[in-house]
Amino acid sequence: MRVLFSSLSAYGHFFQLLPLAVAARERGDEVLFATGEVRHSLLSQLGLTPVVAGRSTDEVVGEAVAAVRAKHPDFDELPQEQTLELISTKFSRLMPQAFVDALLPVFDANRPDLVVHGGYCPGPGLAAAVAGIPALCHGTGRARADNDEIMARSVVVLRDYAAELGVELPEAYPTFLGNTYLDICPPSMQNTHFLATADRVELRPVPFNPPAELPGWVLTRERDRPLVYLTMGTESDSVEMLRHAIGGLSRLDADVLVATGKLAVEVLGEVPDNVVVESWVPQADLLPYTDLVVHHGGNGTTFSAMSAGRPQLFLQNRPGPDQLLNAEMVCAAGAADRLLFEEVTAEAVATRARALLAEESRREAATAIATEIAGMPSPEATAALLKSFT
Structure with a gap:
């Protein structure tokens, strides 16, 4: 069977689909993966056939901003909420169209038996609908409420574009296109309305990173005090946020490992003795050695921290809807705390992190989430079901 997976190239979307794609390839399926070229080297290493599709989020956001500026000369004076709405609306057309335009010729030349598209990447699913190919929607997190403001705005644009293609979207959760949904969210943490109404197949979320070695000191360090892992994601450029977080975490009787993502390590300058800064670490491999994960909420x-059973401290880095949703979800389960953007100071980070490390109830809640996740069907078991959807 030939299966085409497709997602945005952003790590938080792309990595979520890889465990199932690899499991399908290991079963003997021919697996293609359509995404931005930045991920193609890794796909080839994993034995998956890369296909060029979509565009980088930064590129599409840039085009959306330029288009909005051209229509609104007073753009810089508009309230932030309004500018985000205008940009989001334009983005909601540009990104799906990029995937449709790229994939329809691919389907003509090398028609797959099944398409699996990311939850908030409807373009590949629309292309599959146009071509008459069965498709599944692979979740990347908790399903947003149908009446969510951001979803409502994007859906209007998506419906118009789908109509141009001759595709009718369902009334409920139209972004998922009415396809069977491979749900990586533990049922106890999923949107209750979605649980009750969606055509779901549970799928265990599996932390994933490219093959790499952990820093040697992580493996050899004495475990007599906690290890705190700090990351603001691979795309963050907020030096100030990282400095506040480092300033707070360094006050703890703990070792602190910081991953800077696209920021150069040097921009942080000198750090306290109990802090080690790396540009990147193999996060999935690191998490079992950690005691607390402090991050932006991607x-x-x-989901990697949830799978590893680690308490989390969320620091709102920018007005990202998924980040806020994830923070609310894990906090409600008792396994996390959060600080909104305006609340983030070194003192606040130290206070919240110290409490998360000290409170047994937080660790118990995190362990309960991990136990629930471990009981969900594995990617290997789910890969065995893919044939039934063709």
Whole structure:
């Protein structure tokens, strides 16, 4: 069977689909993966056939901003909420269209038996609908409420574009296109309305990173005090946020490992003795050695920390909807705390992190989430079901 997976190239979306794609390839399926070229080297290493599709989020956001500026000369004076709405609306057309335009010729030349598209990447699913190919929607996190403001705005644009393609979207959760949904969210933490109404297949979220070695000191360190892992994601450029977080975490009787993502390590300057700064670490491999994860709330880090059973401290880095949703979800389960953007200071980070490390109830809640996740069907078991959807 030939299966085409497709997602945004952003780590929090792309990495969520890889465990199932690899499991399908290991079963003997021919697996193609359509995403931005930045991920193609890794796909080839994993034995998956890369296909060029979509565009980088930064590129599409840039085009959306330029288009909005051209229509609104007073753009810089508009309230932030309004500018975000205008940009989001334009983005909601540009990104799906990029995938449709790229994939329809691919389907003509190398037609797959099944398409699996990311939850908030409807373009590949629309292309599959146009071509008459069965499709599944692979979740990347908790399903947003149908009446969520951001969803409502994007859905209007998506419906118009789908109508141009001759595709009719369902009334409920139209972004998922009515396809069977591979749900990586533990049922106890999922949107209750979605649980009651959606055509779901549970799928265990599995932390994933490219093959790499952990820093040697992580493996050899004495475990007599906690290890705190700090990341603001691979795309963050907020030096100030990292400095506040480092300033707070360094006050703890703990070792602190910081991953700077796209920021150069040097921009942080000199750090306290109990802090080690790396540009990147293999996060999935690191998490079993950690005692607390402090981060921005991206899907990849949130669900990886949940799977590892680690308490989390969320620091709102920018007005990202997924980040806020993830923080609310894990906090409600008792396994996390959070600080909004305006609340983040070194003192606040130290206070919240110290409490998370000290409170047994937080660790118990995190362990309960991990236990629930471990009981969900594995990617290997789910890969065995893919044929039934063709």
